[in-house]
Amino acid sequence: MHTKRPWWQWVLGGLVALLILGALLGEDDRQTAAETTTVTVTQAAPPPAVETTTTAQPTETISDARQAVDGDRYARAIEIAAALGASQQQAIRRRISNRLGRRALSALRSGDRRRAGSLLRQAGRYPPTQQLTLARARYRAAKDRAAERARARRRAAEQRRQAARDAQAAEEAQAESGSACDPNYSGCVPAYPPDVNCPEVAGPVQVTGSDPHGLDRDSDGVACE
Numbered sequence: 001m002h003t004k005r006p007w008w009q010w011v012l013g014g015l016v017a018l019l020i021l022g023a024l025l026g027e028d029d030r031q032t033a034a035e036t037t038t039v040t041v042t043q044a045a046p047p048p049a050v051e052t053t054t055t056a057q058p059t060e061t062i063s064d065a066r067q068a069v070d071g072d073r074y075a076r077a078i079e080i081a082a083a084l085g086a087s088q089q090q091a092i093r094r095r096i097s098n099r100l101g102r103r104a105l106s107a108l109r110s111g112d113r114r115r116a117g118s119l120l121r122q123a124g125r126y127p128p129t130q131q132l133t134l135a136r137a138r139y140r141a142a143k144d145r146a147a148e149r150a151r152a153r154r155r156a157a158e159q160r161r162q163a164a165r166d167a168q169a170a171e172e173a174q175a176e177s178g179s180a181c182d183p184n185y186s187g188c189v190p191a192y193p194p195d196v197n198c199p200e201v202a203g204p205v206q207v208t209g210s211d212p213h214g215l216d217r218d219s220d221g222v223a224c225e
Helices: 007-036 062-070 074-084 086-109 113-125 130-177
Strands: none
Touching: 062 074, 062 086, 074 086, 086 113, 086 130, 113 130
16 A cells, blocks of 8 residues: 655655756756867967167276376277267367377476477377467477577587688788788788787778688778778
8 A cells, every 4th residue: 555645745856856957967068068169268479579779888987088198098098088978088189188288398398309399299189278389389499499509500610610711721821922911901910810909900901801800890891990
């Protein structure tokens, strides 16, 4: 004999069956979707690399350039200054010019005109400055003085040679004439040498030769007036 179940048990059993069936069907759907569905993931391309230009900064300063000038390393000083800019380069070139001018002045003060000339020629490639202009002016003056001294020495040497020629001519003339009078004068003036002065001569006398005694002071041709 079967006992009849209450109605609510049948309802509960149906709900449980529906839940189990739904779970089974959902699992099949998920598996099928996983097998049949292809997910394409597109990775964004990285942005293009941006090239950056890095300008190398000079590692040496204007102070380094000045020290190079003070050490007479002029080419190196200009190289350093050129990397710092046109104005800095011009300033260093003027510094070199001033240094060469001062050194030329020092050489002139010590009497070394040749050294001064060499320094001034070296300074010709640099801009003119007050020191360099002063050194050039003093160098020209020293050169002119040296040239005048050389001309004076040549004149003195020529005068000595002329006096020797005159004395020799007087001696030869005296030897030929047998006279004690100098043939360079129209009056009787003792032959040169020795030298005589106007108080020893019965003047005036005419100068007919080279006046070896130097009696014609105003060079008018008449001596001991």
